[in-house]
Amino acid sequence: MANVTESIGILQFALNATVTQQQVIANNISNLNTPNYQADKVSFESSLSQALKSGGVARIETLPEGLASGTNGNNVSLPTETTLMMKNNLENQTLDNAISGQFTIFSDALNA
Secondary structure (H helix, E strand, C coil), X not given: CHHHHHXXXXXXXXXXXXXXXXXXXXXXXXXXXXXXXXXEEEECHHHHXXXXXXXXXXCXXXXXXXXXXXXXXXXXXXXXXXHHHHHHHHHHHHHHHHHHHXXXXXXXHHHC
């Protein structure tokens, strides 16, 4: 039972990170034409991996995307953000399915 609840906690953390990533992508796209705006990205995979290995705490961090700026100082790339959005949506769906599967296991264990 502990493994199921631990898995659900890890999956919930990752799901929260994809929600944060979606918000950051939406903010980047909404600032597509804002002079000097610098796009951000969310990083959590390496932090989660390290936390799982060493038992530490994983963090969701927002970092600069680091793309080159255009003539108005803005570095938002609509093709890049669209690609990130599609990737993020797939990750979100995968995590949602995984969490649903864990709850099914948990429910089956309670009903056994």
